[in-house]
Amino acid sequence: MRCLYLWVIIALFLMTTCPSAHADEAVATQSFWAGLSTKAKFQGEVVSNLVGGLASGSVGNALFIGGFSWDSERAGEWHGGKVVINFLAVDTGNPEAYVGDIQGVSNLTTVDSLMRLYRLYYRQRWGQVTERLGLLNANDYFDNAGVACDLLNASFGIVPVLSQNLQGMPTYPFSSLGSMVALGGGDTTLQAGVFGADAVHPWQQPFSQGVLMML
Structure with missing residues (x-):
């Protein structure tokens, strides 16, 4: 009989504690998903050369960037942490074949x-200090005219001294392994970064072609 009483007590204990355990698990799961956010961006354009240049004609470019990020603070974990994952797909034309310019007509155009x-x-x-580590696009943070990213020609993008002379430059549509740190915020920010110099093949001996340091 005492054994039966013992099993009844154990059963009642489990019945009263298991729901709370499941509730805690649900809260933890809910907190994790609270830190998750998604991103999807599509850009499309048609470039036409009506008169002059090499030839008359039109061509189109299409860009899709999508992914997600997880914010540790919004998830109820530690302060200031964030994981970012983005994928990119480009269907590119070749407007330079019609226009014949050197620098490029559109910032969306890629080689392939x-x-x-x-x-x-x-x-x-950490307060005024921000650090990033992983697969990065240096042009997201350096030599970037934020108000001129969309609907303007390539003259407002990264300077050709970098994009044309450094074939492995970590800029659209390529990124390389690297690390950077920023100090400050608002109107004044000091930044420094080190990036692999072969963004076309970031996972194959990422620093075999040297490193790119930017301030």
């Missing part, structure tokens, strides 16, 4: 149509 992992990094903030 492609699909690849674009960003994969961890960001941590």
